[in-house]
Every structure is written in C-alpha cells, then in structure tokens.
Amino acid sequence: xKIKAGALITETMEVRLLNRGPLGRxxxxxxxxxxxxxxxxxxxxxxxxxxxxxxxxxxxxxxAVLTAGDYGAPLPESTGVFGWNGAGCTAENxxxxxxxxxxxxxxxxxxxxxxxxxxxxxxxxxxxxxLRGPNAYFRTEKSTxxxxxxxxxxxxxxxxxxxxxxxxxxxxxxxxxxxxxxxSAEPDFPTLDRxxxxxxxxxx
Amino acid sequence: xxxxxxxxLGSALATPFGTSIEVNCDALFRGADTFRTPxxxxxxxxxxxxxxxxxQPIGRSESRAVTLLMKLRDALPFRxxxxxxxxxxxxxxxxxxxxxxxxxxxxxxxxxxxxxxxxGVSRAVLVSAACASGQTAxxxxxxxxxxxxxxxxxxxxxDIASEFVTAGFAALGACTDTICRPYDAGRDGLTLGEAxxxxxxxxxxxxxxxxxxxxxxxxxxxxxxxxxxxxVLSRAIRQTLSDESVLGGVIGHGTGTVYNDQAxxxxxxxxxxxxxxxxxxxKGNYGHTLGATGVLQLVLGLEFSRRGELPGQxxxxxxxxxxxxxxxxxxxxxxxLLSLNVGFGGLNSAVLLExx
Numbered sequence: 196x197k198i199k200a201g202a203l204i205t206e207t208m209e210v211r212l213l214n215r216g217p218l219g220r221x222x223x224x225x226x227x228x229x230x231x232x233x234x235x236x237x238x239x240x241x242x243x244x245x246x247x248x249x250x251x252x253x254x255x256x257x258x259a260v261l262t263a264g265d266y267g268a269p270l271p272e273s274t275g276v277f278g279w280n281g282a283g284c285t286a287e288n289x290x291x292x293x294x295x296x297x298x299x300x301x302x303x304x305x306x307x308x309x310x311x312x313x314x315x316x317x318x319x320x321x322x323x324x325x326l327r328g329p330n331a332y333f334r335t336e337k338s339t340x341x342x343x344x345x346x347x348x349x350x351x352x353x354x355x356x357x358x359x360x361x362x363x364x365x366x367x368x369x370x371x372x373x374x375x376x377x378x379s380a381e382p383d384f385p386t387l388d389r390x391x392x393x394x395x396x397x398x399x
Numbered sequence: 400x401x402x403x404x405x406x407x408l409g410s411a412l413a414t415p416f417g418t419s420i421e422v423n424c425d426a427l428f429r430g431a432d433t434f435r436t437p438x439x440x441x442x443x444x445x446x447x448x449x450x451x452x453x454x455q456p457i458g459r460s461e462s463r464a465v466t467l468l469m470k471l472r473d474a475l476p477f478r479x480x481x482x483x484x485x486x487x488x489x490x491x492x493x494x495x496x497x498x499x500x501x502x503x504x505x506x507x508x509x510x511x512x513x514x515x516x517x518x519g520v521s522r523a524v525l526v527s528a529a530c531a532s533g534q535t536a537x538x539x540x541x542x543x544x545x546x547x548x549x550x551x552x553x554x555x556x557x558d559i560a561s562e563f564v565t566a567g568f569a570a571l572g573a574c575t576d577t578i579c580r581p582y583d584a585g586r587d588g589l590t591l592g593e594a595x596x597x598x599x600x601x602x603x604x605x606x607x608x609x610x611x612x613x614x615x616x617x618x619x620x621x622x623x624x625x626x627x628x629x630x631v632l633s634r635a636i637r638q639t640l641s642d643e644s645v646l647g648g649v650i651g652h653g654t655g656t657v658y659n660d661q662a663x664x665x666x667x668x669x670x671x672x673x674x675x676x677x678x679x680x681x682k683g684n685y686g687h688t689l690g691a692t693g694v695l696q697l698v699l700g701l702e703f704s705r706r707g708e709l710p711g712q713x714x715x716x717x718x719x720x721x722x723x724x725x726x727x728x729x730x731x732x733x734x735x736l737l738s739l740n741v742g743f744g745g746l747n748s749a750v751l752l753e754x755x
Contacts, residue, residue, distance in 0.1 A: 244622065276617070283505040288498055290562075295566050300441070308567030309623055309743065312491060313507070313527050318744025321619045328747055330617040331535050334508055334525035345524065345539070348546035378410055 202261035237264035256318035275328030337385035402543035406606030409477030409599035418474030448592025448686030462494035484550035529540030529742030533693020538613035556694030579655030581680035582724035592686025614638035618745025629666025648730035653680020704754035
C-alpha cells in the first residue's frame with residue numbers, strides 16, 4: 196500500500212498538502228473553495244450542494260479535491276472513498292433530534308436527518324469528484340496500523356481515506372496493490388492528522 | 400469486487416417473528432408481516448415492524464439495540480471460535496434511543512463496544528454504509544478472510560425502530576401511511592422495522608453455504624436518490640455474476656419507495672432484458688431494518704436456497720412494470736441467489752450466495 200497524496204485542513208483553516216506543501220491559510224471553507232476553483236492543478240468539482248452541506252461535508256469535499264490536486268492526475272472513476280473514525284456524527288444526530296423536539300416532536304427536518312449518517316461527507320466527496328468506487332465509513336480502535344490492516348486487503352486500486360475530527364480534516368490517497376504486504380514501517384498513530392504531520396516532517 | 404468465496408459456518412437472527420430461522424422462514428412463506436403500532440413511542444399512527452418483546456419502556460441508560468443484540472447472542476446455534484475471530488458490526492444509528500433520552504454519545508460506537516463485549520470478540524469494526532451497511536460488512540469480512548486478516552469473521556447487522564429514524568424518514572416523505580408494497584405499481588413509501596442477524600464466516604471449513612462474490616460501488620449522482628436508470632448498480636450486479644451459472648432469484652433491497660424499487664428493476668433489466676429471475680424483498684414482511692437488512696437477507700437467502708423456493712411477495716397487488724415479483728411461491732431453478740442493498744449516498748452492494 197502506498198500513500199500517493201494527502202491534504203490536511205487544520206482548525207485554523209491552514210491548508211497543507213503532502214506533495215506540494217503548504218497552500219496557505221483561509222478565512223472559511225467558502226474562501227478556500229473559491230481559491231481552489233481558480234487553481235489549475237485542482238480538479239473541477241461538483242460544488243452543487245456545498246452551501247447546503249453541514250461543516251463536515253464541506254470540509255471533506257474540500258479535502259477530497261485538495262488530495263486529488265496533490266496527486267496531480269485525474270482520479271479514475273473506480274476510486275473508492277472511505278471514512279475512518281474521527282468525530283462520527285454525534286453533533287449531527289444531536290442537531291436533528293433537538294430541532295425535532297423543539298418543534299413539538301411533530302415534524303423533523305429532512306436536511307438535518309440526512310446528515311446523521313457518517314457516510315454522508317464521503318458520499319458528497321464522491322459526488323464532487325465523480326468517484327464510483329466503493330464508499331463506506333469504518334470505526335476501529337484508534338490506530339493507523341489497524342486501519343492499514345483493514346484497507347490493505349481491499350481489491351487493487353486507488354482509495355481516498357479521510358478522517359474528520361473536531362480539530363482537523365485529513366485525507367490521503369492510497370494505492371492498494373491487491374497483494375499481501377509486509378508490516379508498515381511507519382509508527383502507529385491514533386489519528387490521520389498525526390500520520391500526516393509525521394510524513395510531512397519526514398519529507399522535509 | 401471480492402472474488403474468493405467463503406464458507407458460512409453459522410447463522411442466526413432475532414426478529415419480531417422470533418429467533419428461529421425456520422419459524423421466520425415459515426412466516427415469510429405464509430406471507431405474514433410484523434407491522435403494528437409501537438407502544439414505546441408515538442409513531443403518529445404509522446405501523447412499524449416492531450418486536451413485541453422489546454416494545455416497552457426501559458431505563459434511561461439502557462438501549463433497546465443492546466437488548467436486541469443480547470437476544471441474538473442467546474439464540475446463536477453456534478460457538479464463536481475463541482481464536483482469531485474478527486467482529487464486523489453493521490448498523491446505521493446504533494443505540495440511538497440513548498440520544499433520544501438525553502445521553503449525548505456516539506450511538507453507533509456505543510453499540511460497537513457493546514457488541515464486542517456481548518459476543519466476546521476483541522477485534523471489532525463498525526461498518527457504516529447507510530442502508531447498504533450489512534452487505535458491505537460481509538464484503539469487508541470476505542476480504543479479511545481472503546487476505547488472512549483473520550481466520551473467522553462474525554458479521555452482525557442490528558438496528559432498532561426508533562422515534563429518531565421514524566421522524567427522519569417521515570420528514571423526507573419516504574414513509575407510507577399504510578404498509579410498504581415492494582415492487583408494486585402503487586407503492587408509496589417504506590415501513591420501518593427492527594432486527595438483528597448474524598453470520599459466522601470462514602475461509603475454509605464445512606459450512607452449510609457459501610458467499611461466492613461481493614461487489615460495491617457508488618452512483619456518485621445524488622446524496623439521497625438512487626440513479627433511476629440503475630446504471631452503476633447494474634455494474635455491481637454484473638461483477639458478482641461473472642460466470643455463466645444460472646441465477647435462481649434475487650433478494651432485492653425493495654423498500655417500497657418509488658425511487659428505490661425503480662432503480663433496482665432498471666438495473667436488473669439491464670442484465671436480464673428478456674427474462675429476469677424471480678425478485679423478492681423482505682421489506683413486505685419485516686419493514687426496512689436498515690443496517691440489519693443486508694445480513695438478514697443473506698441469512699434468509701441461504702434458507703431459501705436450501706429449500707429451493709422463494710416466498711411470495713408480501714404487500715404486492717399489481718407488480719410494477721418490469722418487476723419479476725409475484726405474490727406466489729416460486730421454485731428456484733438454481734441454488735444461487737443474488738442479494739442487493741441500496742443506500743443513501745448512492746451506495747450499492749451486490750452479493751452472490753448459495754446453500755450447499
């Protein structure tokens with residue numbers, strides 16, 4: 196399994212790419228989206244539902260486009276998109292439920308309900324880039340080695356793997372060989388952003 | 400696509416019909432359903448596929464989803480191997496009733512921890528792919544078995560009927576005011592249900608069935624609506640049917656919504672333009688059991704394959720154009736059955752199985 200590209204968006208909207216380095220700091224997701232639209236290396240994305248999406252959806256769509264741009268070549272349609280661990284969708288669940296209760300338990304809001312599935316940000320990322328490979332969210336123990344064990348046995352191909360935490364959004368593009376692999380030489384990390392910083396420092 | 404087939408060493412379920420696979424199967428062949436008005440929350444008059452044993456008030460720190468998992472464990476007709484077994488839990492919202500009663504937590508993660516404790520398995524993965532979670536979990540388990548990631552895989556699907564989910568689907572206009580009618584020309588929405596189901600899989604061994612192939616993909620078209628032409632879903636189906644063997648029938652996702660059923664029928668017509676195999680959905684009997692449905696379809700699909708018959712479609716009056724559904728019991732021409740899942744996000748899953 197090879198890490199081909201990656202992107203990290205920090206809590207302060209600082210954007211860093213694994214291959215291309217820092218992209219700068221932005222005021223909000225919308226400013227970053229406008230910037231990406233004008234940058235040549237980044238793929239054209241379907242931003243149709245950007246403004247409607249919850250914060251995790253917007254950040255994940257941005258991270259997916261950034262990672263594809265860091266890769267530097269068009270992603271094949273067969274690329275899969277996976278989510279891993281992170282904050283899950285507790286905040287979205289609470290938002291839908293409190294809104295429903297506040298309105299007398301008569302009518303929920305469909306838009307808030309859709310966001311209560313942890314796969315929604317990854318589904319929106321797939322739509323944004325037209326990626327039709329497998330798409331799912333996994334929760335395991337907090338260990339990038341455990342994630343590697345799970346992902347490395349997928350069929351050969353390219354996979355975007357992302358994590359949305361309370362502090363950051365991180366995404367990697369992985370190339371899976373489809374053959375049994377040696378154990379990872381990388382140290383084990385509890386989150387993808389920690390792995391990103393490690394790889395960034397190693398590349399520096 | 401996952402090509403290496405795996406043995407099914409054990410299966411179990413816990414539904415409103417009970418915990419016996421034979422009793423459940425008999426109920427399906429009688430065309431029975433599980434729909435009633437829930438007592439533990441106000442469903443606004445909607446019928447749901449409710450387990451009467453679980454339909455009662457419980458303590459603030461308890462979850463009906465955990466109770467359902469314990470009911471499943473108590474019904475297991477097999478022993479979980481102590482060595483190198485990995486648990487794959489498929490659920491959409493997990494212990495969501497905890498949140499309804501004010502406990503703020505990651506309700507799916509809570510159910511994962513409880514499942515690992517209840518079934519005594521230390522290595523556990525939550526698999527969430529909306530309503531395609533169940534079969535996606537099976538596919539992931541097959542990959543781990545094929546690549547020696549584990550020796551045995553215990554795949555569990557579990558979701559409860561809750562006020563949270565009922566309010567959500569109602570808000571989307573997806574619920575019927577009566578009962579769901581999968582593949583019917585007059586279908587007008589889904590009925591929610593609850594269940595838990597389990598499969599014990601192994602790369603080798605003397606199983607009573609096999610999961611032959613699995614494939615998943617994503618429409619990448621719309622976050623809630625499937626592609627009505629079924630183009631991408633048909634690719635997943637084609638991948639699972641890559642050899643020339645005859646297909647006995649299809650256990651569809653068949654929620655009874657206008658869009659879902661149309662997408663599935665369109666996809667099947669792309670593969671079988673002239674004579675599609677018999678089509679059947681469990682939703683007419685159990686309602687939509689969300690993260691449980693994929694595993695439940697495979698557990699019961701193996702039993703249909705063993706019996707060599709497919710039940711008549713519950714709720715069906717007039718089949719929608721192009722749908723090979725029928726209210727009559729049909730003999731299978733082959734033991735091989737295809738099972739489909741479709742979920743929000745345009746997620747599609749196809750699995751091929753057979754009883755031995």
